[in-house]
Amino acid sequence: MARRERSGPRKGGARAHGPPRKEHGPPRKEHGPPRKEHGPPRKEHGPPRKERSRPVGERDERQARARRAQSARKQEQARPPERRVFPIVPPASPAPARAGEWLFTTRAGAEQDLIEELYFLDERSQPRPAGEALVAAAERPRRGPELTELAFARQGFLVGETLAAPTAASVAGAVRRALDRAGAPQPWALDAWVPDSDAGNRLSNAAAALEALDPAALGRWAQHRVANARAAFAENGLYAQVCLTSPDHAAVGAGFARDAPSLAPGGRLRVHVPEAAPSRAAMKLVEALTWLDRAPEPGDLCVDLGAAPGGWTWVLLERRARVIAVDPARLAHSLDGKKGLLHLRADAFRFTPDETDPADWLFCDMAWRPLEAAGLLAKWARRKWARLLVANIKLPMRKKAEHLFRVREILEDAGWTSLRARQLYHDRDEVTIGAVRI
Numbered sequence: 059m060a061r062r063e064r065s066g067p068r069k070g071g072a073r074a075h076g077p078p079r080k081e082h083g084p085p086r087k088e089h090g091p092p093r094k095e096h097g098p099p100r101k102e103h104g105p106p107r108k109e110r111s112r113p114v115g116e117r118d119e120r121q122a123r124a125r126r127a128q129s130a131r132k133q134e135q136a137r138p139p140e141r142r143v144f145p146i147v148p149p150a151s152p153a154p155a156r157a158g159e160w161l162f163t164t165r166a167g168a169e170q171d172l173i174e175e176l177y178f179l180d181e182r183s184q185p186r187p188a189g190e191a192l193v194a195a196a197e198r199p200r201r202g203p204e205l206t207e208l209a210f211a212r213q214g215f216l217v218g219e220t221l222a223a224p225t226a227a228s229v230a231g232a233v234r235r236a237l238d239r240a241g242a243p244q245p246w247a248l249d250a251w252v253p254d255s256d257a258g259n260r261l262s263n264a265a266a267a268l269e270a271l272d273p274a275a276l277g278r279w280a281q282h283r284v285a286n287a288r289a290a291f292a293e294n295g296l297y298a299q300v301c302l303t304s305p306d307h308a309a310v311g312a313g314f315a316r317d318a319p320s321l322a323p324g325g326r327l328r329v330h331v332p333e334a335a336p337s338r339a340a341m342k343l344v345e346a347l348t349w350l351d352r353a354p355e356p357g358d359l360c361v362d363l364g365a366a367p368g369g370w371t372w373v374l375l376e377r378r379a380r381v382i383a384v385d386p387a388r389l390a391h392s393l394d395g396k397k398g399l400l401h402l403r404a405d406a407f408r409f410t411p412d413e414t415d416p417a418d419w420l421f422c423d424m425a426w427r428p429l430e431a432a433g434l435l436a437k438w439a440r441r442k443w444a445r446l447l448v449a450n451i452k453l454p455m456r457k458k459a460e461h462l463f464r465v466r467e468i469l470e471d472a473g474w475t476s477l478r479a480r481q482l483y484h485d486r487d488e489v490t491i492g493a494v495r496i
């Protein structure tokens with residue numbers, strides 16, 4: 059039975075949680091989810107109680123239907139991730155992005171994940187490496203008229219032109235031409251950024267210097283410049299970007315701010331959390347809530363699966379939400395006695411919430427295998443235990459894109475909608491997911 063813990067001094071504190079690596083498999087046997095829990099337990103599909111008094115024939119028919127649905131769901135869950143033959147990526151000397159291509163930046167080391175994601179979404183995108191933390195593509199995949207959000211692209215733009223030996227003057231001209239191609243004069247913002255690699259980061263001052271555009275060189279655009287991409291987005295305006303890939307090469311482009319993968323320069327949304335936060339994981343949640351543009355209101359009921367040492371719980375309590383933190387490990391002492399907090403030292407796979415008081419939000423940062431974690435989140439949707447989801451899915455393996463597609467399928471099949479997935483700036487080998495249950 060779950061042990062309930064509200065406050066009081068404890069030994070061990072945050073260190074009791076062990077190194078993250080180990081946690082990617084089941085950490086200890088007693089917390090390992092038995093397989094059957096990932097599919098819906100049988101009784102879930104049984105007819106609701108009041109239907110038991112119906113005539114036997116009708117009841118049998120309903121039960122048979124429910125059994126068929128359950129078996130279809132099980133088969134679906136047992137299906138391995140869809141296999142696609144990914145392109146063989148040229149191993150050496152990636153070429154810089156050219157005019158007319160999309161240029162994306164990723165977390166360093168995630169280039170292949172983005173290439174696979176792009177290829178999986180649309181083979182015509184013809185993705186290829188374009189430098190460390192950079193990927194170029196002939197096209198950006200669309201769903202209907204909408205540009206598809208890419209999980210592994212932190213930032214990106216359609217390259218209007220490239221500049222050899224870029225200077226503030228040559229960049230100003232290129233930005234003006236890129237804005238001219240994107241639309242009529244309107245609010246716009248500019249960010250010059252570098253890829254997040256050792257070599258790239260050494261150029262960050264040089265990139266910042268390129269943002270000081272001479273208004274005279276901007277012509278009719280000069281008076282419409284706004285402070286940042288968020289301000290341009292608020293006015294449905296344009297976002298010009300310069301990526302300085304080396305001292306001798308910059309790519310320049312502009313498009314609607316609403317189409318940019320991120321409104322932060324290079325997709326690096328830096329967030330600050332006070333020292334008092336029990337873990338740096340708090341930053342992941344603050345970034346996730348900013349990206350999703352929604353967050354718990356005071357009084358909202360939040361369930362936080364895999365809560366220890368308590369960074370996410372701390373963020374939620376700061377927002378004056380009520381939190382049920384589920385984790386066999388201890389929470390940090392700084393959370394002792396916090397108003398609105400209930401810590402259940404329980405295995406999330408065995409935890410059943412009070413159905414008379416369904417949660418507004420389900421949060422999950424549990425260190426667990428991705429498909430099994432997705433199975434658990436799917437159960438929350440099927441049982442209508444929460445309306446909104448924010449989950450951090452661990453992807454320590456190669457083939458992250460493939461696993462993420464499967465995770466998405468499991469969640470969407472279960473009823474999570476408006477699903478978004480991103481490897482955020484504060485994410486490592488993991489991806490953050492936001493979704494809604496209607």
Ligand SMILES: C[S@@+](CC[C@H](N)C(=O)[O-])C[C@H]1O[C@@H](n2cnc3c(N)ncnc32)[C@H](O)[C@@H]1O
Pocket residue numbers: 075081085089090336337339340363364365366367368369370371384385386387404405406407423424425426
């Ligand atoms: C990355 S840490 C979570 C960090 C936390 N979100 C924070 O902000 O401090 C992963 C947590 O998942 C927990 N965990 C792993 N398996 C679990 C399970 N089956 N049920 C509940 N928690 C689990 C671990 O105990 C660990 O505390």
